[in-house]
Amino acid sequence: MAEPIRRRSPLLPALILFLITWMAMAPASAAERTYLYAASSLTGAMTALAAELETTSGHQLIAVFGASSTLARQILQGAPAHIFISAHPLWMDKIADKDLLEPGSRRLIANNRLVVAASRADAAALDLANTKALLQRLGNGRLAMADPNHVPAGIYGKQALQTLGLWGMLQDRLAIASNVRIALSYIERGETPLGIVYASDLVGRPQVTAVALFPDQSHAPISYPMAVLRGRSNAATKAFQQLLQSDKGRAILTRFGFQPL
Missing domain, CATH: 3.40.190.10 (Periplasmic binding protein-like II)
Structure with a gap:
């Protein structure tokens, strides 16, 4: 008795292709996460700026807030920050001293009282x-x-x-x-x-x-230096820097009580 012919479903190649594509993209998606480490006093402003960035450009920032000293120590220990915004130049200087900042990316973004x-x-x-x-x-x-x-x-x-x-x-x-x-x-x-x-x-x-x-x-001027970490520049960090310098970004900083620079 002849063995019945098993017909392969026409959906199988498409399913295999989908799975291969999904597996290839999953790690890349995780790798493309962009982390913003910012002083706790910036919580409201940076949350609003991150939302504006996603709305206007589609880029997502994962914000981590805390004392500038704590965040700087985490970065020095290898935390995956792409952008760091400190409430004091001292802690940005400590990261710069280790040559961990992207050249030319450091700038002051705002003052406070x-x-x-x-x-x-x-x-x-x-x-x-x-x-x-x-x-x-x-x-x-x-x-x-x-x-x-x-x-x-x-x-x-x-x-x-x-x-x-x-x-x-x-x-x-x-x-x-x-x-x-x-x-x-x-x-x-x-x-x-x-x-x-x-x-x-x-x-x-x-x-x-x-x-x-x-x-x-x-007291010393209360200024907020921002910088991109060395080797971490990407489309999201560039879009965020552009937003901060835009009228919309400056307006958001002002709304949250800062004096944009």
């Missing part, structure tokens, strides 16, 4: 020259601020307090946070009556308000 913030329920203006009023405002509480040993907002805050002659009386009354957004959360939750944060941190945070503005000359 430093403020003393309080709950909106206690929004009376505070005169930083009046130490008695400052201590009364603190009461038995503490002053929230990011870690002055390595976090940019804390470094700037310590500089400002030292310039105004306030550091000695306040250094033992601090509530130290690992980044500026956590310092802000202490104020929002009523855990501290006052805190030192960036002006941009208060955008979209109705529970808190600025009660004092530190003079610009009381």
